[in-house]
Amino acid sequence: MNKTHFSWVKTIVVTLALSEAALIFIGLQFIPYGRGHNDPPVKAEPEWDSPKTREFFSRACGDCHSNETVWPWYGYIAPISWFLQYDIDKSRNSFNVSEWGRKKSNSDDVAEAVRGGSMPPTRYTILHPSARLSASEKQAFIQGLVATFGSKHESERKGEQDND
Numbered sequence: 284m285n286k287t288h289f290s291w292v293k294t295i296v297v298t299l300a301l302s303e304a305a306l307i308f309i310g311l312q313f314i315p316y317g318r319g320h321n322d323p324p325v326k327a328e329p330e331w332d333s334p335k336t337r338e339f340f341s342r343a344c345g346d347c348h349s350n351e352t353v354w355p356w357y358g359y360i361a362p363i364s365w366f367l368q369y370d371i372d373k374s375r376n377s378f379n380v381s382e383w384g385r386k387k388s389n390s391d392d393v394a395e396a397v398r399g400g401s402m403p404p405t406r407y408t409i410l411h412p413s414a415r416l417s418a419s420e421k422q423a424f425i426q427g428l429v430a431t432f433g434s435k436h437e438s439e440r441k442g443e444q445d446n447d
């Protein structure tokens with residue numbers, strides 16, 4: 284095969300591969316999962332100890348743990364939209380401040396999740412810098428969460444006292 288011939292074949296193969304990828308990408312957009320961005324109505328909220336705590340929560344946690352998600356533009360593009368939908372369904376299922384009473388399992392873990400640094404997840408704060416809390420904001424937020432939801436340490440301590 285001479286050189287010119289080879290580069291023609293290469294161009295055709297690359298073009299075919301790219302158009303196929305483009306077609307697949309377009310095809311993905313027609314899959315309904317993750318496209319609806321379903322935000323059910325807010326039914327009941329916890330009794331926040333202060334508006335400040337609620338504000339911190341909506342800034343750092345609300346996109347995942349409430350029904351008031353602000354969906355980013357890339358959340359409309361498959362397959363990213365699928366990951367977002369999956370993540371948000373899972374978050375709302377574990378703990379949802381818009382359906383308080385129904386989804387409040389382990390609410391005494393809330394302050395702990397922030398204190399320990401597992402929440403908000405890094406994958407979120409990378410894309411949402413405004414969700415990052417300074418050390419003093421974090422301290423104030425943790426106090427607010429303990430006042431609103433209680434604390435695991437406290438209930439453990441209470442448990443110990445009950446045993447006396």
Ligand code: HEC
Binds near residue numbers: 345346347404
């Ligand atoms: C990017 C989405 C996202 C954000 C933002 C986020 N979380 Fe989560 N959170 C999750 C997911 C997903 C889970 C479920 C983890 C699992 O099941 O493995 C979870 C689990 C939890 C749990 C455990 C619930 C239980 O059943 O015990 C708590 C508590 C929690 N998050 C608190 C917070 C708090 C407080 C914030 C804000 C500081 C926050 N999360 C921000 C996604 C998020």
